Amino acid sequence: MKVQMNIDPGTTEDEIIITIKEMNTKVERILSIIHEEEECLFIPLQKDGRTYLVEPKEVSHVIFIENKCIAYRGKEQYRFKDSLKQFEERYSPYNFIRISKYCLANTVWMEYFEATFGGSLKLVFKNGEKEIVSRKYAKELKKILLKE
Template sequence: MKINVEIDEELEKLEVLIRAKEWNEEVNQLMDRLKEKRRSYFSGTEDETRHVFKPEDILYLYTENKTVMVRTEEGRYRMKERLYELEDELPEEQFVRLSKSAIANLDALEKFEASFNGTLCVYFRNGEKEYVSRRYVSEIKQKIEGKG
């Protein structure tokens, strides 16, 4: 794929042109990526205080007693959104589903350990750990190996 960027001071709005020989899966993927709306900031509460953080500050998100929690280096915060809603708003190349109840930032991972029952145990930079459901093991491996 060839990428060109052209700066034109006459333009009022950003314009994107995709040139291809034919409409194919790669064009579809580019279109989907361009249409994605990602949030620059998220917020969560701790006691009565609302904290604001960027996606890259998130170590992982998980559910606890039917509440979505986010873990950052600074602390744990309660989120108002559901886990699947947050998953849709996080950069998919940076975040991966670990289980039905957890999503991890790949940049926050330190190591993996195989478990006796076919799952993985994921260790984060801060020393905490989460387990990966068998269902999500292959997706994580693909993303780690740069194929996903």
């Protein structure tokens, strides 16, 4: 990937031009950083009748259980009012990846993972929470994290 930067003190507004052959995860990350700077993005999470505005980096993972979408912020559990699919569509540029049919994980919060019987992985987060990475998503997780 080539990078060119022109500094022009006479310009009135910053402009970013990206020329790519096709969209890829690197470009998506770059775009998410650019957009993150443009807007103050928060995830609306509910608990005890209140709505909290939480930054994506504060959420370790989100699970879908008993027809509810639950987000983990440290050891605390909060309710996300929309579906897991909608969470994924909105917040995947903020380090969230799917690790199973029912779970999205924030790569920033991952402590370690280890192989389990049958090809799945046990993922442990920095907050002590644990989730299983299904075989279907284990290969992609390794590819992203280990650059395989």
